[in-house]
Every structure is written in C-alpha cells, then in structure tokens.
Amino acid sequence: MKKVLLYGYFGFNNFGDEWLLNTALKLFTKFSEKKEFFVLYNIKEKIKVDKNVVYIPRWNIIEILKSVFQVDTVVSIGGLFQDKTSVSSLMYYLLILIFAKILNKKVFVLNTELDIKKLPKSFVVFLLNFFTDGIFVRNKVDLRNSKKTKFCPDICLYNFDEKQIDIEKKEIKTVGIVVKQTTNFVLLSEMCEVLSKQYKLVFIPFHIKEDYPFCLKLCERLTSCEIRVWDKIENYKNMFTDIDLIITSRLHGIILAGVLCKPFICISEEEKIKKMVKTMFELQPISLSLWKQKRFCITEENLFYPKIDKIKEYKDLVLERFYELV
Numbered sequence: 018m019k020k021v022l023l024y025g026y027f028g029f030n031n032f033g034d035e036w037l038l039n040t041a042l043k044l045f046t047k048f049s050e051k052k053e054f055f056v057l058y059n060i061k062e063k064i065k066v067d068k069n070v071v072y073i074p075r076w077n078i079i080e081i082l083k084s085v086f087q088v089d090t091v092v093s094i095g096g097l098f099q100d101k102t103s104v105s106s107l108m109y110y111l112l113i114l115i116f117a118k119i120l121n122k123k124v125f126v127l128n129t130e131l132d133i134k135k136l137p138k139s140f141v142v143f144l145l146n147f148f149t150d151g152i153f154v155r156n157k158v159d160l161r162n163s164k165k166t167k168f169c170p171d172i173c174l175y176n177f178d179e180k181q182i183d184i185e186k187k188e189i190k191t192v193g194i195v196v197k198q199t200t201n202f203v204l205l206s207e208m209c210e211v212l213s214k215q216y217k218l219v220f221i222p223f224h225i226k227e228d229y230p231f232c233l234k235l236c237e238r239l240t241s242c243e244i245r246v247w248d249k250i251e252n253y254k255n256m257f258t259d260i261d262l263i264i265t266s267r268l269h270g271i272i273l274a275g276v277l278c279k280p281f282i283c284i285s286e287e288e289k290i291k292k293m294v295k296t297m298f299e300l301q302p303i304s305l306s307l308w309k310q311k312r313f314c315i316t317e318e319n320l321f322y323p324k325i326d327k328i329k330e331y332k333d334l335v336l337e338r339f340y341e342l343v
Contacts, residue, residue, distance in 0.1 A: 020088040025095040028059025032223040033269030048343040055084040091117040100134040118148040126152045156292035169338040170331035193260035195270035204305040211313040
C-alpha cells in the first residue's frame, strides 16, 4: 500500500483549506483506493480519523519525521508560498519538502501560487525547483518562474457536478457575502448597507475565527441579516442552495461559485486572486471605490456567470494533473 503525506494550513477552521484537503483525499482515492494518508493537522495528538487517514500534530517534529520516513510521496497543498506567509512558516514548509527529497521521496507542490514576499522569491523558487518533482500553480502568470511549474486549476473544481446545476438565470433575491477582514471596512460596510435595502444578505464566514467577528461587525449597521457558519465540508451545497449571487473577496468563494455555477462579483484586492481570476475567467475584480460611484448597483455588467463548458474543462485538467501525482 502506498503512503502519502499531505500538509498545508489544515485544522484552523478555514473552509477553503479544509475543502482542499477533502478534495485531495477524494482525488487520491479515485485513482487508487490502496493508499494510506498522513495529514499534518492543527491538533495536539496523533489520531486516526478514517480507516486510511491519520492526522499528525503539525508541531510535533518527531511525528513529522516518522511520517516522512514512512511515506512514498509528500504533497504540499494550498497557498503556502504567498505574500502573507511568514518567514517561520515558509521555513517550516520548505524544510519538510527538503527533508523528504533528501530521503528520496516523491515531492509535489500543489494548488499554489508563487507570491513570496517575506524571503527572497528567487531563493524560494530555487529550492522548490531543486527539491520537488513538480509544482502545480493556480494561475498562468507563475509559469514563468520555473520550467517545472504547470498550470492546474484549483483542485476543488473537481467537485463540479453538471447534473446538479440549474443553468436557468434567476431573479436575484438573496446575496451571499463571503468576505475576509480588510482595510476597506468602511466601503464594505457601505456596500452591505446599500444592498440590504434591496436584497436579503447572508454572510458566510469561511475562516471562523477571523471572518465571523468581522461579519458580526458588518451586521451591526444592518436592520436585518443572517450569518451561516459551516460545520461539515460536505454541507456546503446546502448552505448555498437559496443564494442567487455570491459577492466575495475570498479565493474559494470564487471557486465555490464556479463549482455551483452561481453568478458572482469578485471584490478582492489580493494579487493571488487577481492572477487566478484573470487566468481562469479573463476577469478583473471590481474596485469597491469605483463600484460606490455607481451606488453599488448590481447589473449584468458587473455580474460574472461561470460557463459550464469552461468549468468542465478545468475539472478534466485537474484530473489530468492529479494523474501525474499518482
């Protein structure tokens, strides 16, 4: 039985990262059920969560080393090499893959972007090139950083199911707000205030610890609003069933809109999101300050409808890329 070590930002109540982990396990199992997984997770003690999945405390060096020794393949998943990643976290992620390659393991970097700011980017890219067997990025801009990089859409697009998609355009009555803490709080608050007079607003905090208090703060000035907190990853479709439009500043808010084929408006200023939506949808995020000039009016001009054929194409590409890992 082949053994795989997966590591990322897992165990911090962040929907996007837990969705990535859930999807990665499904994809690995799809190609071969005879696999055992070790996952570095934010827990205190090692625990078996499924018949072939074991969570390892992400800060337990001894358990991490033992896991790397046991496995055949090591895969980092998610935006670990982005501008906000601290020096200590970058070193942590790099040391794991370096140690794995020294032990002659297969090493892959999956579902990432190369926006390193806290360490010299050329240094980190050099290490990734030297100590990995493949780097799969979520945007085509980062392909220029290395000959080893390949474009792979966010793997969560694998969850797209055409049979469950309602392609009929509907009148917008309920708007889902998927946002993160931002310096543009005043503008975001104004947007919510204007939209709440026309639509039902539902806030969905993806990162519970950070986003939930932020959503509460946004709701303070509204006469009515609803906050839905996710519990199990598998329930995300139910949470968005009655939502007609998604307004988001989170990367996986966009991916979720693609999976569900729901219209969305991207209001993020993050470089990684700008590059991803440009690559995948040939789209630019909306500036809140410019949208304010139009009184935050929702029109066909600023809505984006994910195309089913394009999402299917990306899903197929995810499967093709994953085949290279297994």
